[in-house]
Amino acid sequence: MSPPPALRRAELLATAGEVFARQGYNATTVRQIADAAGMLAGSLYYHFDSKESMIDEILSGFLHQLWAGYDTVLAAGLGPRETIEALVVESFREIDRHQSAVAIYQKEARHLSAQPRFGYLTDSRTKFERAWLDTLRRGAAAGVFRTDLDLKLTYRFIRDTVWVAASWYRPDGHHSPDTIARQYLSMVLDGIATPAKE
């Protein structure tokens, strides 16, 4: 009994994603993906239009789920510190779930976003920056975050810090995504939060 088409597709995308993440999109040949999937290169074209459509589906699928999570957090009406905490936790969960997609995003998003087809990458980036920056700004205004720091720099600091973790994160490690998120938050927050009054 062969698996339903949608599942087969997802399997193939997962396989492709792993290879892309490991070798880089450009350095990956369609044949390598096919090998990993146990078929011939030409056969992939029954399932996908092109190599590009594979990475497209991988990235857009990831971003879709990411924004589902983020939007839920952002709509929850939390305070700035709690929002940041929730976003970081959510981020590590997504990293855990879409590990290769995140790695691909890190490496390839910049040059892909030059193509119209991948315009949504730029959109997402913009929306992403706004969400984080606004929260940081709210926090600074509310006095829960330090005010002596350049906000943009802070944003980049926290963004990179969190997402680059995808490049080394391995799900079989000792730490669950939530544990890592907690440790990261502890490092990050005790830096950017206003020092405790004496």
Next chain:
Amino acid sequence: MSPPPALRRAELLATAGEVFARQGYNATTVRQIADAAGMLAGSLYYHFDSKESMIDEILSGFLHQLWAGYDTVLAAGLGPRETIEALVVESFREIDRHQSAVAIYQKEARHLSAQPRFGYLTDSRTKFERAWLDTLRRGAAAGVFRTDLDLKLTYRFIRDTVWVAASWYRPDGHHSPDTIARQYLSMVLDGIATPAKE
């Protein structure tokens, strides 16, 4: 008057480095480099053996200078906190000086290091980890850094935090590398340092 050969080589490497950093090594064609250098693709081979030897020279040149700086810091006999500070400052200076080399390193080091020719990347990575980890360990033992954090995680946190900056850092910005280093240190240290007693 034509420039001395060593200078011409350096110019060409700088050009190649910019294109590599912008587009990725694999996605960059030799012709694009030649275009940027104002010559024909074949002409590059008068100066370099191969596309690979260009990235090789870029990366090894960068690592060479990086280690000159790091070794000076490490040999200075500073305390752990001062060592971390000096390393971070030194890192941002290198990012400033070798911006594209750093960006290339971030993107390509992993898959390049599989080839024997680039074995020095692995060596450098190992040495790098030891230098930072030892310093963090010393600091933890001396009580100047928190002891409730996973050391390896802390190492990755600070490593990524600093070096990913190369991906957005633009030298013509308002901030000098030292200024950015200070802000980063402030964020990082007030997180990993033991909290001030009350």
Next chain:
Amino acid sequence: MSPPPALRRAELLATAGEVFARQGYNATTVRQIADAAGMLAGSLYYHFDSKESMIDEILSGFLHQLWAGYDTVLAAGLGPRETIEALVVESFREIDRHQSAVAIYQKEARHLSAQPRFGYLTDSRTKFERAWLDTLRRGAAAGVFRTDLDLKLTYRFIRDTVWVAASWYRPDGHHSPDTIARQYLSMVLDGIATPAKE
């Protein structure tokens, strides 16, 4: 109905062999082979790894069959004169069967054998020399061959004499390989001069 893969491969090798024999290996472009085979240059790489692997397969295939024939002769326990006769006849049969491979061997073996991949060419050459020289030596000892000749020279004489024939031999001529072999043997063994009367 397309031919079985093994046959297709053999066809392509035959085509490549003809072009190599006519123009020399280095002077032959992959495109010329592809043209002769009725396909595009790149398509050849579906069947073969490289141009080099083509000449490799041609030469090793030829030597394989040659040695099958030679070994049979050498194992037959014939007298020295009969062995030489049988080797010459066998040689002309191989020339007939592998005309272009022989021509390629003549022209390219020397410089190819410098590469490790073609080490078997040197091995074959050594084995070949031993087989012939031993037979000549046996014949001289037995008194069926002249003893006033330098043996090494005689070996080269007979070797070249036989194998260079591949450069002009055309199978559609009036002479079958066996006929030519007989004439060659007659010249080699008895000379072209009429025997001096006493």
Next chain:
Amino acid sequence: MSPPPALRRAELLATAGEVFARQGYNATTVRQIADAAGMLAGSLYYHFDSKESMIDEILSGFLHQLWAGYDTVLAAGLGPRETIEALVVESFREIDRHQSAVAIYQKEARHLSAQPRFGYLTDSRTKFERAWLDTLRRGAAAGVFRTDLDLKLTYRFIRDTVWVAASWYRPDGHHSPDTIARQYLSMVLDGIATPAKE
């Protein structure tokens, strides 16, 4: 004191000839010749128009001297057997004197003669065949050569036999060209077998 231009030219041609003979014309790069001559590739073009003109000069120079020798022999009015003997001796002398030119001729003449510039190769070949064939024919008619052999085959036999020697002949061997010529003549004329007793 630099050598006179004509001598320098000859030196360079000798150098080029050695490299051509060793590696084949096509496989030889102008740079290799220049390296062997202790100069840069571009500098050769002060002395020669092109790579092709080098091989041209090498081959035509050799053929010029060869024909000077052959013509003297042919004009001497010798009997057929003596003519053959003199031609063989003369051939080995030329092989000795123009070793690399002969080797180049063997390997490259066929495909070079397709170009108009090298038409003289074909002319020489024709003239060569006529000279030998006529002599053999005269000898057969005069009863000094066997008449039971195909004449064309005999011609090829003797031609190849002599000239292929250039491929292994090394001047520092134990044998002078005349010694080798004598042995070859002995084999060609009388065969390698001991004459059958009557």
Next chain:
DNA sequence: CATGAATGAGACTTCATTCAT
């Protein structure tokens, strides 16, 4: 659904050649 064979564009690289110095 998958295969096997082929396409065609384009990549990296080589190399004979030119030319100002």
Next chain:
DNA sequence: TATGAATGAAGTCTCATTCAT
């Protein structure tokens, strides 16, 4: 005379893609 740098054509090879079976 020779050098150093560049040209431009051509060569080998790779690879995403197509398509009849």
